[in-house]
Amino acid sequence: xxxxxxxxxxxxxxxxxxxxxxxxxxxxxxxxxxxxxxxxxxxxxxxxxxxxxxxxxxxxxxxxxxxxxxxxxxxxxxxxxxxxxxxxxxxxxxxxxxxxxxxxxxxxxxxxxxxxx
Amino acid sequence: xxxxxxxxxxxxxxxxxxxxxxxxxxxxxxxxxxxxxxxxxxxxxxxxxxxxxxxxxxxxxxxxxxxxxxxxxxxxxxxxxxxxxxxxxxxxxxxxxxxxxxxxxxxxxxxxxxxxxxxxxxxxxxxxxxxxxxxxxxxxxxxxxxxxxxxxxxxxxxxxxxxxxxxxxxxxxxxxxxxxxxxxxxxxxxxxxxxxxxxxxxxxxxxxxxxxxxxxxxxxxxxxxxxxxxxxxxxxxxxxxxxxxxxxxxxxxxxxxxxxxxxxxxxxxxxxxxxxxxxxxxxxxxxxxxxxxxx
Numbered sequence: 522x523x524x525x526x527x528x529x530x531x532x533x534x535x536x537x538x539x540x541x542x543x544x545x546x547x548x549x550x551x552x553x554x555x556x557x558x559x560x561x562x563x564x565x566x567x568x569x570x571x572x573x574x575x576x577x578x579x580x581x582x583x584x585x586x587x588x589x590x591x592x593x594x595x596x597x598x599x600x601x602x603x604x605x606x607x608x609x610x611x612x613x614x615x616x617x618x619x620x621x622x623x624x625x626x627x628x629x630x631x632x633x634x635x636x637x638x
Numbered sequence: 639x640x641x642x643x644x645x646x647x648x649x650x651x652x653x654x655x656x657x658x659x660x661x662x663x664x665x666x667x668x669x670x671x672x673x674x675x676x677x678x679x680x681x682x683x684x685x686x687x688x689x690x691x692x693x694x695x696x697x698x699x700x701x702x703x704x705x706x707x708x709x710x711x712x713x714x715x716x717x718x719x720x721x722x723x724x725x726x727x728x729x730x731x732x733x734x735x736x737x738x739x740x741x742x743x744x745x746x747x748x749x750x751x752x753x754x755x756x757x758x759x760x761x762x763x764x765x766x767x768x769x770x771x772x773x774x775x776x777x778x779x780x781x782x783x784x785x786x787x788x789x790x791x792x793x794x795x796x797x798x799x800x801x802x803x804x805x806x807x808x809x810x811x812x813x814x815x816x817x818x819x820x821x822x823x824x825x826x827x828x829x830x831x832x833x834x835x836x837x838x839x840x841x842x843x844x845x846x847x848x849x850x851x852x853x854x855x856x857x858x859x860x861x862x863x864x865x866x867x868x869x870x871x872x873x874x875x876x877x878x879x880x881x882x883x884x885x886x887x888x889x890x891x892x893x894x895x896x897x898x899x900x901x902x903x904x905x906x907x908x909x910x911x912x913x914x915x916x917x918x919x920x921x922x923x924x925x926x927x928x929x930x931x932x933x
Contacts, residue, residue, distance in 0.1 A: 528858060530865070531868075533872045533876070536880045540879075543884055569877070574870070588855060588859040591855040592855040592856060602841055602845045605644055605841055606841050609837055612650070616830050620828050623827050626824075
């Protein structure tokens with residue numbers, strides 16, 4: 522499949538910045554680690570995790586939209602082709618009928634012109 | 639780029655063996671125009687022809703009827719002749735109708751000859767009579783002029799004859815061209831059916847391609863779900879790594895081992911409690927559990 526038709530790849534949020542920030546803060550307040558500090562850390566971690574999950578969700582939603590648009594387009598085209606096929610079938614039947622009628626005329630027994638000749 | 643046969647199907651004639659309605663209308667417009675031209679021309683000519691009577695206004699409707707009849711005949715007779723010949727040629731009518739068509743052509747020629755001769759004769763008469771008889775004081779120069787090729791009335795008569803013959807020939811040619819032979823029509827009908835079949839085959843190919851495209855789009859979606867799950871797992875494992883590093887650093891830095899273990903336990907419990915409700919429900923494929931042995 523060409524690259525243009527693929528859905529976009531997922532970009533996983535990087536955690537390097539968060540880790541550096543947390544470790545730096547830990548180093549700064551090394552002597553005062555207590556439950557409140559832990560709460561703050563945990564809160565920050567949870568917030569980052571939620572933000573990352575939301576980012577992934579967003580990418581997933583975008584890809585789902587693209588894929589469903591593609592599916593809808595293909596199905597509309599299928600429907601169009603089905604209708605065109607129906608019409609062509611009707612046309613073929615009528616053309617065969619016309620050809621048969623003309624052949625009958627050529628063969629000499631035509632119901633339309635018996636009164637004239 | 640090839641033409642898309644679904645959105646823009648090739649033009650095909652809806653009916654075979656018939657003239658298209660537009661051509662039909664155009665043919666009749668042409669015939670009516672010819673009749674109108676002939677009518678105007680003949681109206682002038684007949685007025686001149688009967689000028690001795692028309693100055694008294696004694697020929698009212700009669701002249702109009704005659705004019706209309708002659709112009710109709712001049713245009714219609716070749717048309718009917720052509721149609722008869724075509725039908726005889728196609729075998730629809732028997733060969734005896736050729737005689738009828740020849741008679742019609744002779745009638746047409748006779749009408750034209752009569753009109754021309756009468757026009758020339760009227761010119762000669764008018765010239766020998768010296769103008770309008772009703773006018774008094776006209777110059778009475780009686781010159782017994784006979785037939786002359788260069789007399790204005792003679793020239794006008796032949797010009798009129800040319801116009802009439804042209805209109806008749808046009809109607810003949812139109813009828814001859816629009817009534818195609820039956821054999822050609824049958825061949826066209828078969829070719830038309832064959833072309834329709836080819837078109838249907840190409841449409842079937844297009845349908846297969848469209849189905850393939852739908853399936854590939856659905857497949858793409860399924861693959862995307864898998865990739866999304868992978869991305870989620872990766873992200874959660876990264877977060878786990880961050881937590882683990884943080885806990886390790888805390889454990890290293892902390893003097894008190896009990897407090898450290900308390901901190902580590904607290905971090906881990908937070909994570910385990912929080913993990914399940916962070917994971918959103920995924921579409922049908924099973925979501926990977928990020929909470930387990932990712933550490």
